[in-house]
Amino acid sequence: MLGAVKMEGHEHADWSGSGYYGETECYTSAGNMNSMSSYMSAPGMSGAGHMNAHYANPVGVNHSSMHCGGSQGPGAMVQAAVGMTGLGPSMSSMSPPPPYGSVPVMSPVYGQACGIRSREPKPYRRSYTHAKPPYSYISLITMAIQQSGSKMLTLNELYQWITDLFPFYRQNQQRWQNSIRHSLSFNDCFIKVPRLPDKPGKGSFWALHPDSGNMFENGCYLRRQKRFKSGRASGAGEKEGSEGGSVTTGSTRSDSPHSPSSTSPPADVKGTGVDPKARRGELLPPSPVRVPSPLAHTQHLFSHPPYHPPLLLHEAAHLRPDHYPPHYSFNHPFSINNLMSEPPPPRPEPAVQYGGYGCPVTGALVAAKSGLDPAHGDSSYYRGAYTRPVMNT
């Protein structure tokens, strides 16, 4: 029964090479690239490579080696992927959220946008706007929060951000929004920040756990290698996650806060756990006196585990890796941090921001800022997603 529903959920062949691009010739030289599973499982090549092939190519990243990855060997693919990362402006450098930069790429006419196919643009029956972005909900949430000026968003803002960026999510809203909420609640990497008294409204703010910064260190936004668990487990116990907020292994269920085996109350699930009310990491009401900014108080409250003051990424960019705080590896080419390597500008007005995948303006802006061709203004959107996941150590 559920199966049927599930199938419905996958009604969009999404990013499978053949599903949306009409043909696979361009992307499937590896031999097994014509299926979803090929995304990240092609032998010898990074999953990232695959994904990149699907996403980046169209983008106009124009790496000839890319669509022929299979034939040219893993090396070529990886190289292409890496090269791609360097192409576009960083996510953060774009005015609108990162994906916006990819706009030109995501354009429905994206077939043309794809440099590789420029010689004979073919009409694609289905556009990217219908394709499900290759990001997990956790990734989406993370990106949204990261790109926000205050580094925290309300649920509604999250919804807005996602729908603005990904037309795919303008449909079946109930479904994915429920998933978003579930992700927020379920994952320790997201923390709830109460609204300030002077900012009444519905819902709390959601922020990233300060130590969750390396969640996507492996560059794979589709699937984390390990789930982030707040370091401070209930009581003194923390059979796991003892690494203080690092991603830890663990079965979805057994580790889950709500795990049957878990006798500990949900209160500390996210590590903030002291106050029953602050279950699952909800922060205590901020102290207006001590913390001027919403984020500041967040940081303050989360400072038990070694909290590293956020570096402005553009600042971090000037640092050598050994200067980075332990949990912020900005230097990783596919790191989500790297993806959003600069403090994003304040969220633009919806009217401006909107434009889905195909807002040329954004691309132009990005290009203007980055000095790159708008056509390449996307890479940041995809570049990180498909690198071979690397185990965090």
Next chain:
DNA sequence: GCTTGTTTATTTTGTT
């Protein structure tokens, strides 16, 4: 009443 948030259960998908 709607939105937000939590929790449980199940299924799907990717990795080892």
Next chain:
DNA sequence: AACAAAATAAACAAGC
């Protein structure tokens, strides 16, 4: 195949 992460569904409570 086993395991783990993610997606999905749904029930429920609380707050606005």
